[in-house]
Amino acid sequence: MRRARAWLALAAVLAACTALAQERAIPPGELKSGSAFLGSDLRALQNDDFANPGMLWVERGEKLWSEPAGKKTLACASCHKDQSMRGVAASYPKIDKANGKLLNLERRINQCRTERMVAEPLRYESEELLALTAYLARQSLGVPIAARIDGAARAHFETGRAAYHLRRGQMNLSCAHCHDAQWGKRLLSETISQGHPIAYPAYRMEWQTMGSLERRLRACLSGIRAEMLPYGSQEYLDLELFLAWRAQGLPIETPGVRR
């Protein structure tokens, strides 16, 4: 009886795995970073560690990392001193063990600030938050994205997947209509990418500055003439988790340079 149950459980796990594999619109072998859809000049700029303008934020983040803040005058480096942060960014968005909530890197930084450093949280899209996020993500350069969607993350993943496939706005398009079905084709002067989140925070030519993944998602929503949700909305966060799962295996390349 026990053995039969074990077999059933195994079969269920296998079925779940196959189902998951089948859910992927783009097979793992065909995943392409956003930089594959750039012109050679922008790709060269991204790969140039000196000229990549995003490195200005990475450098600022490195300084902020050891700058004390808040009532306890603690810096990030006070706790994370002998600890490599390499690979950390690749596991986000992630469920926080303490309260069971889903956090992206920005929210994790702010949670550390409010709860451990007793400091004011950094405003979304503020230079400081972009700098710290970029600095953290840069340390995972080349590490494949590996966000987990089991346990408490599962519900967020499903909401994120629904958000990804939801038709929105005056153009009545979902994310999937462009980034699953039409990637590689032209949209006016641009080549449609697969929409992977691996280069964020990224420096976008259109913005002439650094921006978070949420800012990029808002730009997409604006592009399809849909209502933009406010920064920090749960829907963006769930969508970020789905996007991370969708990009699983692609290496992080923060700070990316994009059009």
Added chain:
Amino acid sequence: MPARIQIPREARRGEVIEVRILIQHPMETGYRHDDVGHLIKRNIIKVLSCRYNGVEVFRADLSSGIAANPYVQFYTVAEASGNLEFTWVDDEGQQGAERQAIAVKG
């Protein structure tokens, strides 16, 4: 105004060296409007200059056509050990300065 400078730390006398500088600056063109329709005042880096041991070896007058966070690259001849000093000033009168040392052999 943070900036990054890249020059070789060491060079032979007479060697042509590549000098690169990246400055963080919005380079506000003066042609854009804010959310309520007011013109945003122009604020660009007007002049960027580089002195090599006190002698000006490079000078650029930038215009509003230059993108934010300007990146400038030029070449000069390594003549003596010392410093390359960059200075720049924007429309608001904010000044920036950054220097980098070079050791010249031979």
